[in-house]
Structure formats: structure tokens, C-alpha cells
Amino acid sequence: MTGKRSRQWQADLTSLAEIRAFVESCAKTLGANESQTSDVLLAVNEAVTNSILHGYGGAGLVRVEVDRENGQLCVCVADQAPPFDPTQHITPNINRPLDECGLGGMGIHMMRALTDEIVYHAPIEGGNELTLKKNLSEDV
Amino acid sequence: MEITVSQVSGRVPVTIIALRGALDGSNYEELIATGRAAHAAGAKAILLDIAELTFMSSAGLVALHNLYAILKDEVEPDPEAGWATLKTVGNAGQAGGQPFVKLLNPQPAVMRTLEITGMHNFFEVHTDRETALQSF
Numbered sequence: 001m002t003g004k005r006s007r008q009w010q011a012d013l014t015s016l017a018e019i020r021a022f023v024e025s026c027a028k029t030l031g032a033n034e035s036q037t038s039d040v041l042l043a044v045n046e047a048v049t050n051s052i053l054h055g056y057g058g059a060g061l062v063r064v065e066v067d068r069e070n071g072q073l074c075v076c077v078a079d080q081a082p083p084f085d086p087t088q089h090i091t092p093n094i095n096r097p098l099d100e101c102g103l104g105g106m107g108i109h110m111m112r113a114l115t116d117e118i119v120y121h122a123p124i125e126g127g128n129e130l131t132l133k134k135n136l137s138e139d140v
Numbered sequence: 141m142e143i144t145v146s147q148v149s150g151r152v153p154v155t156i157i158a159l160r161g162a163l164d165g166s167n168y169e170e171l172i173a174t175g176r177a178a179h180a181a182g183a184k185a186i187l188l189d190i191a192e193l194t195f196m197s198s199a200g201l202v203a204l205h206n207l208y209a210i211l212k213d214e215v216e217p218d219p220e221a222g223w224a225t226l227k228t229v230g231n232a233g234q235a236g237g238q239p240f241v242k243l244l245n246p247q248p249a250v251m252r253t254l255e256i257t258g259m260h261n262f263f264e265v266h267t268d269r270e271t272a273l274q275s276f
Contacts, residue, residue: 014165019161038249045197049165075268106198106257113256 004067011052011060011079011129019048019064023075026066030044031072036134039114040073043132046107047086054081055081071137072116085120088109141167141193143174147183152276155183162195168203171213175207185276186211189269191245196253204241204263211240238262244272 005026009015020041027037044064051062056079065076067105111118117133141161148154155178164169175186186207190196242264246254254260266272 013164016164016166016197017162035248037250040251041195042197042253045164045195047197049197053165105189106201110198114252138146 005059005064006063006065007046007062008063011056011062011081013049013052015052015062016045016048019062020045023066027047027073030066030073031136032099032134033136034074036073036136040075040134043111043114043134044077045074046086046110047130047132049108049127050086051077051079055079068136071099071135072133073136074133076129076131078090078127078129083122083126085122086130087120106118141170143170145174145178152185152272153183154185154187154276156189156272160191160192160194163193163200163203164197165199166205167197172174172206172210173201175203175210179210184211186241187234187244187266187272187276188241189244190250192222193250194247196250198253200253200259201257201259204259208238208241208263213236215235216265237262239276242266242272244269 002037003099005022006139009019023044024037024041032040032127041076044078048062052060060080063137065074065078067076073109089105089108111132114134115132119131119133121131122131123129142157144158144160146155146156146158157171157174157178161172175183178186188204188207200219243254244266246265251260251265254263254265264275266275
């Protein structure tokens with residue numbers, strides 16, 4: 001299967017388990033192994049959590065799309081929250097005193113560490129689209 | 141997530157908190173509340189049995205750090221402050237742990253969370269229950 005799969009949830013922390021189950025099912029169908037699936041689940045969880053807590057701070061919707069493109073598992077987390085580009089956030093150095101790390105930096109650090117590429121897009125109609133990409137094959 | 145609390149009275153009394161399921165932003169405050177209640181009941185050392193914990197996000201790390209702060213009698217950091225809540229650790233990548241909260245049998249996915257954030261250096265990880273209990 002290579003077709004894109006997409007679902008939408010209320011932006012609520014109680015949706016996290018369902019979102020992980022959805023992404024896990026898609027990732028395995030699209031050929032991700034256990035380790036790759038585990039990394040992507042954690043990265044997506046952090047992205048969705050950031051959207052819920054720091055993006056909306058209230059009610060809204062989060063859409064998650066999963067696809068395989070050019071040997072990569074691609075998971076897009078989209079919301080209608082105020083624009084925020086995490087790729088512009090400075091990566092906290094975990095070997096430096098934590099006082100120097102900013103708020104929310106932990107989730108972004110984890111997303112970077114667990115994936116091979118992160119792409120941010122701000123749609124003209126508003127909101128955010130953050131795509132987390134994980135290499136699945138050696139031909140990438 | 142299921143939480144089970146038990147106590148072992150050895151050389152040092154240890155409260156064992158066993159977690160089953162997934163620890164994330166939806167339930168990490170339950171773990172903090174459990175630690176707070178254990179401390180109020182006299183707990184001085186906590187062994188987190190996470191053999192059946194299948195997933196832990198950054199929110200779980202915040203909970204772990206809060207348990208540490210509770211037992212160390214520090215002012216609890218704001219659990220919603222993200223990375224900043226770990227400030228009092230001083231340095232997440234620092235070698236050597238602390239004697240208050242230790243971990244037993246993390247699954248690979250949970251160990252991954254600990255390793256990529258450097259927290260495995262702060263929370264001592266054990267694979268044998270008796271050795272873990274004796275380490276306090």
C-alpha cells in the first residue's frame with residue numbers, strides 16, 4: 001500500500017493514544033520496521049502535543065496524514081493554530097545547562113533526534129503543516 | 141495507564157511504582173500525584189518498575205523529574221513548563237545519578253526516550269529488581 005491515509009481528531013491530549021495507534025498501523029503497512037515505527041510514534045506524539053498545548057491552548061482540530069514517498073515515511077501534522085515554525089527553534093544542547101534551553105525545546109529536540117527530516121509549511125489560508133520524515137530504505 | 145504502588149522494607153524502605161501502558165501528556169500528572177501521595181506517606185526512595193510501560197513521551201520525563209523533586213523536598217517545578225521544568229537537574233547530560241528515583245527494566249522504546257534526552261544519566265537504570273533495591 002502506498003496511498004496517503006488521513007484522519008482528524010479534536011486537539012485534546014486524550015486523543016494522543018488514538019493518534020499513535022493510527023500512525024503505528026499506517027507505518028507498519030507502509031513498510032516501517034519496529035524501530036522506525038517507534039521513533040516516528042514518539043516524534044508525532046511530540047508534534048501533536050505541541051500543537052495542542054502551545055498552538056491552540058484550547059479547542060481545535062488536528063489532522064494527521066501518513067504516506068510513503070521516495071523511501072521515506074512521511075507524517076504530516078496539520079492544525080489551524082497560530083503560525084509557529086519549530087524548524088526555526090534552536091536545538092537545545094542536552095550537554096549544556098538546562099537553563100539555557102527554551103520552553104518547549106524538549107519536544108522539538110526529540111522530533112529532530114528521531115527523524116531524518118522536518119519540513120514546515122504555513123498554508124496561505126492559515127494554520128501549520130509540520131511533516132516528519134523517516135528514512136525507511138537504504139536507497140534514499 | 142495503570143499505576144500500582146507497593147512497598148519493600150529492606151536496608152532502606154523502597155516504594156515501588158509499577159506502570160503499565162503508555163505515559164504521555166494525557167496522564168503524566170497521575171504519576172506526579174502518585175509520587176506526591178507516596179511522599180506524604182513517608183516514601184524516601186522510589187523504584188519505578190517500567191517493564192510494562194510501552195511508551196513514554198517528554199511529558200513522562202517531566203513526571204519523572206517531578207518525582208525526583210518531590211523526594212528531594214524541592215519546590216516542585218511547574219509540570220507544564222516543558223524543558224524548563226528540568227532546570228533544577230542542573231545538567232541533563234551530566235554523568236552520575238541521584239539516590240531518590242531509579243528505573244527498572246525499561247523497554248527499548250522507553251529507553252530511547254531516556255537516551256535521546258540524556259535522562260538515562262540522571263535516572264539510574266536497572267535490569268534486576270534485587271540489585272535495584274539494594275542500590276538505594
